[in-house]
Amino acid sequence: MIIGIKDAVKLIGISIIACCAVFVCTLFLSYNIDIAALKGEITTEVGMAMYQAQVSTGKVVATVSGGCLAVTSVIMLLFYVKNYIDTHGKELGILKALGYSDFKIAKHFWVFGLSVFVGCALGYVLAFLYLPSFYELQNAEHLFPEIKVQFHPLLAFLLVGVPAISFAALAVIYACLRLKTPVLDLLKEKYEYKAKVSKKETKDMPFLKELTRSTVRGRKSLVFFIAFSAFCFSAMVQMSMSMKDLSSETMAVMIMTIGLVLAFVTLFLSLSSVVKGNTKTIAMMRVFGYKHSDCSKAVLGGYRPFSYIGFAIGTIYQYALLKIMVTIVFADVGNIPEYNFDFTACAVTLGLFVLTYEIAMYGYSHRIKKLPIKSIMLE
Amino acid sequence: MIAISDVTKSYGTGGSKNQVLKGISLQIGDGDFTVILGASGSGKSTFLNVISGLERPDSGSIVYGTSDITKLSDGELTQFRKDNIGFIFQQYYLLPNMTVEKNVRMGADLAGNREYREIITAVGLEDKSKKYPSELSGGEQQRVSVARALAKKPKVLFLDEPTGALDEQTGRQVLDYICKLHKEYGFTIVMVTHNQNIAEMATTVVKMNSGKISEIYANGIQKTAYEIGW
Numbered sequence: 183m184i185i186g187i188k189d190a191v192k193l194i195g196i197s198i199i200a201c202c203a204v205f206v207c208t209l210f211l212s213y214n215i216d217i218a219a220l221k222g223e224i225t226t227e228v229g230m231a232m233y234q235a236q237v238s239t240g241k242v243v244a245t246v247s248g249g250c251l252a253v254t255s256v257i258m259l260l261f262y263v264k265n266y267i268d269t270h271g272k273e274l275g276i277l278k279a280l281g282y283s284d285f286k287i288a289k290h291f292w293v294f295g296l297s298v299f300v301g302c303a304l305g306y307v308l309a310f311l312y313l314p315s316f317y318e319l320q321n322a323e324h325l326f327p328e329i330k331v332q333f334h335p336l337l338a339f340l341l342v343g344v345p346a347i348s349f350a351a352l353a354v355i356y357a358c359l360r361l362k363t364p365v366l367d368l369l370k371e372k373y374e375y376k377a378k379v380s381k382k383e384t385k386d387m388p389f390l391k392e393l394t395r396s397t398v399r400g401r402k403s404l405v406f407f408i409a410f411s412a413f414c415f416s417a418m419v420q421m422s423m424s425m426k427d428l429s430s431e432t433m434a435v436m437i438m439t440i441g442l443v444l445a446f447v448t449l450f451l452s453l454s455s456v457v458k459g460n461t462k463t464i465a466m467m468r469v470f471g472y473k474h475s476d477c478s479k480a481v482l483g484g485y486r487p488f489s490y491i492g493f494a495i496g497t498i499y500q501y502a503l504l505k506i507m508v509t510i511v512f513a514d515v516g517n518i519p520e521y522n523f524d525f526t527a528c529a530v531t532l533g534l535f536v537l538t539y540e541i542a543m544y545g546y547s548h549r550i551k552k553l554p555i556k557s558i559m560l561e
Numbered sequence: 562m563i564a565i566s567d568v569t570k571s572y573g574t575g576g577s578k579n580q581v582l583k584g585i586s587l588q589i590g591d592g593d594f595t596v597i598l599g600a601s602g603s604g605k606s607t608f609l610n611v612i613s614g615l616e617r618p619d620s621g622s623i624v625y626g627t628s629d630i631t632k633l634s635d636g637e638l639t640q641f642r643k644d645n646i647g648f649i650f651q652q653y654y655l656l657p658n659m660t661v662e663k664n665v666r667m668g669a670d671l672a673g674n675r676e677y678r679e680i681i682t683a684v685g686l687e688d689k690s691k692k693y694p695s696e697l698s699g700g701e702q703q704r705v706s707v708a709r710a711l712a713k714k715p716k717v718l719f720l721d722e723p724t725g726a727l728d729e730q731t732g733r734q735v736l737d738y739i740c741k742l743h744k745e746y747g748f749t750i751v752m753v754t755h756n757q758n759i760a761e762m763a764t765t766v767v768k769m770n771s772g773k774i775s776e777i778y779a780n781g782i783q784k785t786a787y788e789i790g791w
Binding site for chain 1: 610615616636639640641642643644646648654656658659663666667668669670671695713
């Protein structure tokens with residue numbers, strides 16, 4: 183069969199996101215379960231207020247981070263399945279022409295669930311190893327009795343087994359739906375661009391502008407990923423810088439690390455997909471005499487506004503989240519300083535983001551320059 | 562005038578080195594219709610890639626007027642192709658996410674050609690300008706490819722087996738369009754083909770065999786696309 187383990191390996195982005203999601207959820211949910219068992223032993227008022235605040239925090243963080251990353255993983259999985267079918271239309275079309283049913287082909291897409299399993303399992307193991315330190319961190323003021331790390335099989339199954347099975351099933355179902363394309367359309371790789379001439383298109387738009395627009399429009403999921411990447415960078419870096427008075431340094435470093443890993447992985451995977459998906463277009467433009475800077479600008483430039491929108495949303499998100507935590511969740515806990523928007527952190531993060539993003543763009547622009555002009559003829 | 566002198570080109574290294582072009586020299590006059598004829602593996606497509614500036618030769622010179630393109634940097638070569646060269650390939654290589662009109666504008670914008678719609682009309686596709694390549698037949702796609710190449714007003718048009726993927730009727734139609742536009746615009750044509758019949762349309766025929774030119778001759782009478790055999 184044409185879909186194998188090596189194809190699942192290419193979904194490393196999903197593995198990393200799943201790893202981060204499960205790592206965070208395991209930390210907070212395990213803590214919540216273990217501390218709940220000690221609730222009766224908390225005797226002080228401050229301890230009880232802290233208990234309530236930490237349990238609420240755990241629920242919020244697990245829901246927001248887990249939910250957000252799960253949605254991202256789902257979108258990324260669907261993107262990969264669609265991309266796989268788009269780029270292997272001829273092979274899949276031949277299988278269909280030979281008499282293989284849609285489901286018979288689609289069921290092999292279960293291997294994509296392996297990437298989720300690997301990510302989740304790794305996230306769970308890493309979190310479990312980190313749990314003792316995390317528990318100490320959470321109970322630094324010794325407001326609770328000693329909290330012992332317990333293994334919760336049901337939690338492990340819910341965080342590792344269920345996502346892997348769900349994603350494998352989702353990949354098969356989505357592939358089955360995508361494979362409903364007629365055989366000839368698959369063979370001619372025709373399904374990708376159905377007639378959709380918009381009113382805007384009738385305008386006298388120059389080729390390069392139109393190329394920028396159609397590149398963005400042709401792969402809308404990449405717009406989401408690039409915006410998401412900027413969102414992660416913005417939210418997590420600002421949050422870790424802003425919460426230095428609210429939480430421990432370890433927590434800040436953890437949040438920043440997860441944010442940067444997610445941001446870089448998503449950005450690089452997205453930009454690689456953009457360049458790979460436009461290799462033939464770029465090669466043809468170079469054949470005709472377009473400068474490599476024109477090619478780079480047309481192919482990569484369209485995503486820039488979305489990355490800055492992602493940054494802005496990330497800024498608002500982290501501010502709202504911290505404000506809610508301070509004013510609502512931790513309202514009953516003493517010694518919590520007032521939280522205001524950190525303009526310095528925002529400016530520094532924006533500066534770092536612009537620098538990082540433009541370096542990445544320059545790197546990919548260089549990659550475009552290196553694309554062999556003959557790649558158009560190597561089909 | 563294109564003056565090609567002692568051009569060689571090899572692929573691979575060491576024991577697996579394969580010399581594809583073995584010291585080719587040729588002159589192509591302005592406005593000529595030259596066909597490079599040869600069997601598969603004769604080196605004709607490599608020769609076309611080299612003289613059009615898509616690939617660099619290992620040695621030799623390729624002089625357009627007074628400019629030797631083998632001495633140009635990558636940036637200068639890009640500029641040279643922009644100013645002088647048009648391409649039509651067997652597999653069309655249209656941009657699938659662009660309409661006919663936008664594909665033609667890809668060439669037209671390079672030359673600042675605002676009258677590109679006239680060329681779309683000239684190849685008989687004015688009523689399909691808002692269609693995507695996937696909605697066109699093979700012949701129509703190749704006509705878009707012709708229009709795209711000519712919209713940049715090239716001085717030299719290179720064609721690599723332009724009818725190779727077309728049936729007889731469509732192939733003749735595409736060749737007829739190219740010939741009409743050649744007469745109208747006066748550019749130089751260099752066409753690679755393995756079809757001996759198509760060679761009867763050319764002013765000059767260059768036969769290649771095993772990386773060398775085996776024969777060059779001029780056609781006294783040029784046949785039209787509908788007069789040649791297929």
